[in-house]
Every structure is written in C-alpha cells, then in structure tokens.
Amino acid sequence: MNTIERFNSHIMPSYGRYDLVLQSGNGRTGTDENGKNYVDFGSGIGVNSLGYCDEAWVEAICAQARKLQHTSNYYYTEIQADFAEKLCRMTGYSKMFFGNSGAEANECAIKLARKYSFDKYGKGRHNIITLVNSFHGRTLCTLSATGQDVFHNYFFPFVEGFIYAKANDIEDLRSKIDDSVCAIMFEYIQGEGGVVPLNQDFVDEIFKICKEKDILAIADEVQTGVGRTGTFLAGEQFGVRANITTLAKGLAGGVPIGVCLADEKCCDVLSKGTHGSTFGGNPISCAGGMTVLERLSSGDFLAEVKQKGDYIKEKLLKIPEVEAVDGMGLMLGISLKTKKAPEIVQVALENGLLLLTAKEKLRMLPPLTISYEEIDKGIDILEKLLK
Ligand SMILES: Cc1ncc(COP(=O)(O)O)c(C=O)c1O
Known part of the structure; x- marks a missing residue:
C-alpha cells in the first residue's frame, strides 16, 4: 500500500x-514524495510564518529539545517567561495564558470573559455576541461561538450563551445588546468566512459599546495576528486594542501554540485552579515562538509584509479573470469572475503552486518571509491557469 492508502486505512x-x-x-x-517542488502560498494555513525549516528556528527548537522538552505547569521555566x-x-x-491551538x-x-462578569455581577451575565460568518474553532464551545449554521449540526446539544450579530451592521449589533451580555467576540478580517474585513465604523462601535x-x-486574531496583515496585531490598523486577544497559527512558526492575551482590566480573572492545559507553554513551542517574535520585531520586517501584500494585490488585479482582492498584508482573498x-x-x-x-x-x-522572486513565480503559475 502507498502512503495515501495506509493513511486512509x-x-x-x-x-x-x-x-x-x-x-x-x-x-x-515544499517537496513531495517524488521530488516535485511546490511554491507554497498557504503555509499550512498561515502557520509556517517563517517558511519551511528556517535555520534559526530549527536551531532554537533543537537546542530547547536538548535542554528541556516539557515540564508540568506546576513548575516555572525561563523560556516561558522570556516568551x-x-x-x-x-x-x-498585561498577561497571557498558554494553550496549544486557536480553539x-x-x-x-470565553471562560475568562464569563468569569470576569460572574465575579463582578454574579450569575446571568454570560452571553457572548459573535458575528455571523465568523469562525472560532472546532471544539464544542468554539463551534457554538462560530456564527455559521453549517457548523451547528450533528453534535447536539451545543454550548448555550452565544448570540450572533451581523458583521458590519451596527444596528443589528446594538439590537442584540442587553444586560445578559458579557463580551463581543470578532475577527477583524473573517478568515475562514471568506477573507471579509470588518469596517472601521463597526469596529469603533464594538469598542464604544464595550x-x-x-x-x-x-x-x-488566530488568523490575522502575528504579522499576517502587516502589523503584529491587525487591531493596530484599526487603532484599537481589545481587552482580550487570541493568537495561534503562525505564533511559533509551525509547532503547536495558542495564547490568550488579557489587558489590565481582566488579566487576573483566571485565578488558581480555574483553567489549565498539560501541554500549554511547551518549552519547544516557546523556543520556536521566540524566534518568530524576534524576526517579526527586527528591522522593517512588518513593513515589508505590507509591501509584499500590496505588490501581490497589484499583480492580481491585472489578471482579467480576477474580480476583486480583499484582505490586508499577506492575508488575501481573491474573487474570480467565472472560474471556481x-x-x-x-x-x-498540479502545476506546482499551493493555494x-x-x-x-x-x-x-x-x-511572511516570501521573496519577490517567489511571489512572481507563484503569480505567474496562477496567471497562466486563469487565462
Ligand atoms: C479566526 C480563527 N479562530 C480560530 C481558529 C481555530 O484554530 P485551531 O484550528 O488552531 O484550533 C481558526 C482556524 O482556522 C481561525 O481562523
């Protein structure tokens, strides 16, 4: 049996x-079993932020594996503190919590927001408004938070306490607010939902209501964060900072990590014994993550992400089959006129381009490290296919 057959078995x-x-x-x-190469425009759904096997990243991961690969969260490690x-x-x-994925x-x-409200106002103020067409993960709770009916099937009963408001519709959002609401959860650009950005007025309204x-x-910011849109957080481009921001995907360059960042208002809500994760803060992930953070904060790295995104957009818009390009930085969604x-x-x-x-x-x-030469190569392949 070949790999695919064994896999599927x-x-x-x-x-x-x-x-x-x-x-x-x-x-x-990327290279397949037969030695064929692929220019990668997907990076494992935004995870391999520094590309495949970046030298400094490999070095950091290997050095940490040789030193200490894991310890329980009953103890402290220096690499977690550094990261x-x-x-x-x-x-x-102000503070963060370590998990292993976006979900x-x-x-x-979600737990933090509900406990913040419980501690301050008691029971009953637990509803969270999320947006129609959002995507927040595959666990039962994050599926429930996801504002798409297609995900609300098979696994009944779902988790209660999510109310869906239409994205970019201030009136609808306002109509859903009452004394039972403890949080509004949103993506600045809905990624899985089709690369749909929120508009500035709507974002401003969320923050005003909050x-x-x-x-x-x-x-x-699981998909939009970690430099993906040309600033470390996409929220920077809207001139706001949420009380809580979640990150995952590209944060450790290709090893599992997920973090929940909290501001001074709510950073001590998850008190002793209220939350945990065996693998959370894994030292190898933190070592990979340190390399990512160092790279993204060096020189003009983030400005270049923005420039490269603009360059791709400009090239794409010259292709007659391309109807429109949405997104920011290196998070782009392309609407086609006739093709699927x-x-x-x-x-x-089949032509050596991963999309x-x-x-x-x-x-x-x-x-995020893609070169202009590689961009040209990938777009050339796409352009030929769209003719
Ligand atoms: C915005 C957003 N949130 C959450 C998730 C879930 O992340 P994970 O698959 O790491 O659990 C995703 C994954 O695509 C995402 O795009």
Whole structure:
C-alpha cells in the first residue's frame, strides 16, 4: 500500500484532502514524495510564518529539545517567561495564558470573559455576541461561538450563551445588546468566512459599546495576528486594542501554540485552579515562538509584509479573470469572475503552486518571509491557469 492508502486505512476521514504527500520543505518550497517542488502560498494555513525549516528556528527548537522538552505547569521555566515577556511587550497586553491551538486560545477567552462578569455581577451575565460568518474553532464551545449554521449540526446539544450579530451592521449589533451580555467576540478580517474585513465604523462601535456597558472585547486574531496583515496585531490598523486577544497559527512558526492575551482590566480573572492545559507553554513551542517574535520585531520586517501584500494585490488585479482582492498584508482573498476557486486550487497544485480557498474565494496566506522572486513565480503559475 502507498502512503495515501495506509493513511486512509488508519486515520479518520474528517478532512477533504488533496492527493499530495509532502515530504520536506525548504524556505517557501515544499517537496513531495517524488521530488516535485511546490511554491507554497498557504503555509499550512498561515502557520509556517517563517517558511519551511528556517535555520534559526530549527536551531532554537533543537537546542530547547536538548535542554528541556516539557515540564508540568506546576513548575516555572525561563523560556516561558522570556516568551510571555516579549509577547506582552510587543502587544501592550498585561498577561497571557498558554494553550496549544486557536480553539483552545478562544476557549480560554470565553471562560475568562464569563468569569470576569460572574465575579463582578454574579450569575446571568454570560452571553457572548459573535458575528455571523465568523469562525472560532472546532471544539464544542468554539463551534457554538462560530456564527455559521453549517457548523451547528450533528453534535447536539451545543454550548448555550452565544448570540450572533451581523458583521458590519451596527444596528443589528446594538439590537442584540442587553444586560445578559458579557463580551463581543470578532475577527477583524473573517478568515475562514471568506477573507471579509470588518469596517472601521463597526469596529469603533464594538469598542464604544464595550466601554459603555463594561462588556469585554475579544479579538480572535488566530488568523490575522502575528504579522499576517502587516502589523503584529491587525487591531493596530484599526487603532484599537481589545481587552482580550487570541493568537495561534503562525505564533511559533509551525509547532503547536495558542495564547490568550488579557489587558489590565481582566488579566487576573483566571485565578488558581480555574483553567489549565498539560501541554500549554511547551518549552519547544516557546523556543520556536521566540524566534518568530524576534524576526517579526527586527528591522522593517512588518513593513515589508505590507509591501509584499500590496505588490501581490497589484499583480492580481491585472489578471482579467480576477474580480476583486480583499484582505490586508499577506492575508488575501481573491474573487474570480467565472472560474471556481476549488478547481483552480487543484490545477494550481498540479502545476506546482499551493493555494487555499475561503468560501467561494481563492485565499493566499504565504509565509511572511516570501521573496519577490517567489511571489512572481507563484503569480505567474496562477496567471497562466486563469487565462
Ligand atoms: C479566526 C480563527 N479562530 C480560530 C481558529 C481555530 O484554530 P485551531 O484550528 O488552531 O484550533 C481558526 C482556524 O482556522 C481561525 O481562523
């Protein structure tokens, strides 16, 4: 049996996969079992932020594995302190909690918001407003938080206490606010929902309501965060900072991590015994994460992400089949005039280019380190396919 047959014999069929067995990677190029190369415009859904096997990142991970690979959260480690200190300094947050994925980071945010309200106002103020078309994860609670009916199936009963408001509709949002609401949770750009940005007025309104009513703002920056949009947090470009921000995906460059950042208002709510995770804060993940944070805070790295995003957008908009390009920095969603995105992703793969979809759009989340030469190479392949 070949790899795909063995895989399918023993692994649950919960994903729709492409017939591609990736065996190794170097920089922005992945290589399959047969030695064929692929320019990667997906980076494992925005995870390999520094590309494949970045030298400094590999070095940091290996050095940490040789030193201490794990310890329980009953003890302290220096690498966790280093990472948390740097991340809080870079984002302006007071404290953070370590998990292992975006869903876990969001679970933490939801628990934190409910406990903040419980501690201050008692029972009954537990509802969280999330947005229609959002995506917050695959655990039962984060599926419940996700504002898409398609995810609310099979696994009944779902978790209570989520109210869905229409994105970019201030009136609808206002109509959902009452004394039962403890938080508003949102993505600045809905990623899985089709790369749909919130508009400035709507974001301003969220923050206004939160301030008026002592409701916590929770920004799910699992996909938009860690430099993806050209600033470390996408919220910076809207001129706001939520009380809570969640990060995961690219934060440790390709090893599991998820964090929940909290500001001075709510950073001590999760008191002793109220939350935990065996693997949370794994030293190897923290070592990988330190490399990512150091790279992103060096020189003009983030400004270049923005410039590269603008460069890709400009090139894409010259392709006649391209209807529109949404997104910021290196998080881009492409609407096509006549062709179907999933079909293009399949043909692109056959032609040596890895792409993603988001709803009906093509989606690009290339490694933040992608070069202009690699961008040209990838767009050339796409352009030919779209002719
Ligand atoms: C905005 C957002 N939140 C949460 C998640 C869930 O992250 P994870 O798959 O790491 O649990 C995702 C994943 O795509 C996401 O895009």
